[in-house]
Amino acid sequence: MATAQYIKKDGIIIIGAGLCGSLLGIRLAQRGYEVHIYESRPDMRKAKIDGGRSINLALSDRGIKALELIGMQHVVERDGIPLYGRMIHPAEGEATYMPYSGRSGEAIHSISRGGLNKSLLEETEKYPNIHLYFNQRCVDVNFDEHNIRFENGKGGEQYTLECERILATDGAGSAVRRAMMRHTTEKRFNFSQDFLTHGYKELSIPAADEKGNFRIEKNALHIWPRGTQMLIALPNLGGSFTVTLFQDFEGPDGFNALNTPEKIHSFFDKYYPSAKANMPDLVNDFLTNPSANLGTIKCYPWQINHFSLLMGDAAHAIVPFYGQGMNCAFEDVCVLDDLMDQNGDNWVEIFDRFQENRKPDGDAIADLAVDNFYEMRTSTTSLLFQRKKALETKMEQAGLPYFSKYALVTFRPDLKYREALVRGRLQDDFLLEYCKTVTDINQVDYVQLQADVEAYIKTALQKSEIY
Ligand SMILES: Cc1cc2nc3c(=O)[nH]c(=O)nc-3n(C[C@H](O)[C@H](O)[C@H](O)COP(=O)(O)OP(=O)(O)OC[C@H]3O[C@@H](n4cnc5c(N)ncnc54)[C@H](O)[C@@H]3O)c2cc1C
Known part of the structure; x- marks a missing residue:
């Protein structure tokens, strides 16, 4: 193992250059810190995003507030598509439109997840005090000796870095959180993981033509609620929609059973004929794209020894039914920023106040997101x-x-x-x-x-x- 290197006293290590980590890095750099961001994946500015698939997210006011904080609000208009309401496609009859609000102009914005992450990483280039390290996976953290072990590339050499503090934005499967759990007896670290019996699969509706026209209403989030399951669609720039099927894994109509083109056709003919009419690549998408789990992760404390703090999905991973996971992760940065205003460089105070203030909000949005699952798939009809x-x-x-x-x-x-x-x-x-x-x-x-x-x-x- 290589000898430990020391990151300077005014330096902060961020683990994970995803949505939260890259936005956080920019804000800390703007405040004058030397920021070192370690990311396990290759540099998405150079590599292909999402294996070529278009995956989008709903960005709303909490997330936009964080983008404003770092001076990047322009991406909303440049890269987002405003959605002013839900278009509900019932099993029978015409689709009905329900605005999100009676006030004009209140909208959520469909935006490419990979595109937004890439824009944030490009923005880091403006700051000489941000240092990015790709293909570097955090594998362990020693909270007593204040060091982190990384692996250089998959299966590569491991090395250790010492530093004053780390901010862990390494997502729902956080390695830092796992290391905190290993510290569990002494620090009484609580952890819960609740999976839904449902998972999700991403599918697509391509553009209507080469000019990038949309096949269905562009400025709405489309929902096909079907009681125990649902399909949703969000538009992408260029005319396509990312479609997501939320369905049980088990049962005769479950993901595990839908394993042949014939079964996929008859499932969509039965439940989603109007969507299917616009999905020429349905069978290929269905058989190629993974079916992924959906779950809520809660844990506490979020900090140990005032050395490491969990933020974003690493602290509070939620199901996607309120479209708030990224917005909440971005809002974490605003909350931390306010605490830095109030407490200067007193990181003991900042870490303590952050977890105390923010934990009830993380729990609240997690519970609201599960509520909305039931509302979207049933109550909307x-x-x-x-x-x-x-x-x-x-x-x-x-x-x-x-x-x-x-x-x-x-x-x-x-x-x-x-x-x-x-x-x-x-x-x-x-x-x-x-x-x-x-x-x-x-x-x-x-x-x-x-x-x-x-x-x-x-x-x-x-x-x-x-x-
Ligand atoms: C189907 C689906 C739909 C969603 N829709 C929405 C939506 O509409 N609106 C919304 O606001 N949110 C949505 N979300 C949630 C949103 O994607 C997450 O909340 C958001 O990505 C969290 O950001 P993050 O930076 O905390 O984590 P991530 O975006 O997961 O980033 C974590 C980063 O850490 C890196 N990393 C992981 N482990 C390590 C390690 N050991 N060492 C170094 N780096 C590591 C990862 O490669 C990644 O780059 C959705 C989620 C899903 C699954």
């Missing part, structure tokens, strides 16, 4: 849900200070996720009960309704200790 949504849209259109649960999570970066969860769930409880008594939503006095919702929330909060 229920009449009660549709009536509630229509009422909420009317209140928002009327200019009232009302935000649906979705809007609180997605368009209110000034609110913590935990506050959005508490308020959003109370609003939903009230409105779902109220909707059972409403026959014509046009007869509703929205000003009064909004006041009643507020009063209900106030009473509920006074009665309980949920805040």
Whole structure:
């Protein structure tokens, strides 16, 4: 093993140059730190992204706030496609459009995951104090002696680096978190991993023509809800859509059973004929692309010995149904940045405050994301849900200070996720009960309704200790 090298006192090691790590690196460099980012994969500025597939994500206000922090908000308009609502494709009948909000201009943005990561890495080139090391996999961390072991290339030589502190943004399968677990007895490290029985598979709808026209509505997130499963589609620049099937692994229609072209055809003919009509590469995509797991990872503490801190998916990996994983990881950087404003170079305070402040929000968005799984695959087709949504849209259109649960999570970066969860769930409880008594939503006095919702929330909060 090569001798340990020492990273200078004002240097910080970031593990993982994914979405969170590269944005974090830029912010720390802007604050004057020497930043060393170690990434296990090859440099995506040179290598092909996602094996040639187009994988996109929904970027929303919390993520945009972090991009603004580092001066990269221009990528939203340049590389994103605004989505103003959901297009629901029922099993029978016409598709219906549900706006995300009654206020004009509130949208989420479909953006290429690899493209965004690449843009962030390109941005690092502006900072001479950012040093990137690719094909370097973190394999262990010694929290007492403040050093990290890396492997140079797959199966390559291992070496050790000493440093003052590391920020671990190495994703849901975090090696740093695994090393923290090995420290478990002394530090009482808690860890839970909850898989859904469902997994996901990425498929595609190609562009309508060479001019890059779209085959289905461009500015909407398409959902084909089918009770125990669903299909969604988000647009890409160039006219294609990334389609994701969320389905159980087991059972007669499960991923494991859909293993021949005939079975895939008959499954899509049965559940998703309107989508299938636009998926000429369906069978090849289905048989070639992997079916991947979906799960929630919670852990605590997020820091050990004020030497290493988990951020992004390494600290809180969530299921993708609120489109918030990356947004939450980006927001982590804003929270850390605020703490640096308040505490200067006092990293003991910064690490402690970060985990205390942020853990309830990580848990909240994890729980909200699971809620939304059930809402998207079933409730979007229920009449009660549709009536509630229509009422909420009317209140928002009327200019009232009302935000649906979705809007609180997605368009209110000034609110913590935990506050959005508490308020959003109370609003939903009230409105779902109220909707059972409403026959014509046009007869509703929205000003009064909004006041009643507020009063209900106030009473509920006074009665309980949920805040
Ligand atoms: C199907 C799906 C859809 C999603 N849709 C959305 C969405 O619409 N909106 C949204 O906000 N989020 C979405 N997400 C979540 C989002 O992808 C993640 O939350 C986000 O990528 C987290 O960023 P990160 O930087 O923490 O982790 P990652 O992006 O996973 O980056 C981790 C980096 O660390 C590197 N690394 C890993 N191990 C090591 C090691 N040992 N040593 C060195 N480097 C290492 C990896 O190569 C990678 O580059 C979705 C996720 C999935 C699975």
